[in-house]
Amino acid sequence: MVVKCDFGALKQTKPHEYAMRFIFGGVVTVLTGLIAKEFGPGIGGLFLAFPAIFPASATLLEKHQRKRKERLGLHGAQRARLAVGVDAAGAAMGTCGLLAFAVLVWATVESHNAALVLIAATMAWLAVAILVWKIRKAI
Amino acid sequence: MKEMVFRFLIGGALVSAFAATADVLKPKSFAGLFGAAPSVALATLGLAISAQGKRYASTEAGAMVAGAVGFLVYASCVSWLMMRYKMRTTVTSSAALAVWFLVTFLARMAWPR
Numbered sequence: 001m002v003v004k005c006d007f008g009a010l011k012q013t014k015p016h017e018y019a020m021r022f023i024f025g026g027v028v029t030v031l032t033g034l035i036a037k038e039f040g041p042g043i044g045g046l047f048l049a050f051p052a053i054f055p056a057s058a059t060l061l062e063k064h065q066r067k068r069k070e071r072l073g074l075h076g077a078q079r080a081r082l083a084v085g086v087d088a089a090g091a092a093m094g095t096c097g098l099l100a101f102a103v104l105v106w107a108t109v110e111s112h113n114a115a116l117v118l119i120a121a122t123m124a125w126l127a128v129a130i131l132v133w134k135i136r137k138a139i
Numbered sequence: 140m141k142e143m144v145f146r147f148l149i150g151g152a153l154v155s156a157f158a159a160t161a162d163v164l165k166p167k168s169f170a171g172l173f174g175a176a177p178s179v180a181l182a183t184l185g186l187a188i189s190a191q192g193k194r195y196a197s198t199e200a201g202a203m204v205a206g207a208v209g210f211l212v213y214a215s216c217v218s219w220l221m222m223r224y225k226m227r228t229t230v231t232s233s234a235a236l237a238v239w240f241l242v243t244f245l246a247r248m249a250w251p252r
Contacts, residue, residue: 004165013162021158022151029150029182030143041187041195045202046243048180049210053154055232057161057174058217062228083167084228085221090171092214098207101177105184105200114188114196118181129172137168 001137012064020056028052049098054091058084093136097129146186153178175210205250209243 028050036044065083070076104121161173180203187196216235220226 001166001169003169005163006165007163009162010159013159018155018159022155024151025154025158025178026147026151028154029179030147032179032183033143033146033186036183036187036199041191041198042202042247044183045199046206046209046247048177048183048199048203049175049206049243050179051175051210051213051236051239052179053158054174054214054217055229055236057158058232059229061167078225081221081225081228084232085218086167087171087174088214088218088221088232090168091174092171092211092218093168094172094175095207095211095214097172098175098177098180098210099204101180102200102203102207105180106197106204109184109188109197109200110193114193118185118188122177122181125177129175133169133172 012068013060017060021053024053024056049095049102051091054088058087061087090133093132094125094129096132097125097127100128101125142186142190146182149182149186150179153182175207175214201250202247205243205246206239208246209239209241212242213239 032044032047032050035047062080062084066076066080068076069079101121101124104124105117108120109117157173157176157178160176161170164170164173180200184196184199187199213235216238217232220231220235221228
């Protein structure tokens with residue numbers, strides 16, 4: 001399966017939806033910091049992988065998919081539900097990358113250059129996520 | 140206060156950037172990978188390293204491992220429920236957060252500190 005980019009999809013998202021994402025992301029990051037400050041990094045760190053944005057993103061995806069499929073005369077609600085299911089399956093594969101990210105930072109940040117560790121961990125996230133996705137597609 | 144605003148801006152920008160990347164990618168299963176992007180982690184760890192030091196960030200990353208295990212189970216549950224049953228996205232994805240809490244805290248107890 002070929003991965004494609006469709007920049008036209010950016011037009012489907014309305015300005016207020018972009019604003020909501022930004023605010024949501026900012027609020028979650030602030031809350032994570034506050035939790036860490038109150039309960040310590042051992043608890044605050046748990047929320048670095050909290051799927052706080054996921055419900056809002058999934059709802060947005062469902063809305064866009066339903067509208068698109070209904071315009072084509074297809075069963076919008078059902079197709080949209082399936083699209084959310086597929087997207088969530090992709091997120092599950094992405095979490096394998098997230099695990100790699102966390103383990104890499106945990107194991108190396110104290111003994112190496114922090115900026116390089118974060119860059120390497122982000123690349124590891126992407127590489128592992130894509131690898132798991134490719135393996136899943138090949139099965 | 141200044142730190143909070145900075146944290147808010149960095150977190151918002153990173154979450155928006157990864158979400159916009161997911162928007163343009165096809166197929167949806169591939170775009171879904173970006174639903175588990177380390178956006179909040181990058182913002183938080185970057186700031187933690189500069190403000191509290193590397194040991195603090197390492198502890199946070201160690202705890203994040205448990206959170207990622209919780210996310211894996213959470214996303215798998217949402218995917219299964221959405222494909223198998225006629226459930227509403229908002230209700231399913233929000234209610235399943237209870238699974239994240241349960242699995243994450245169990246994994247936290249098992250993961251070395």
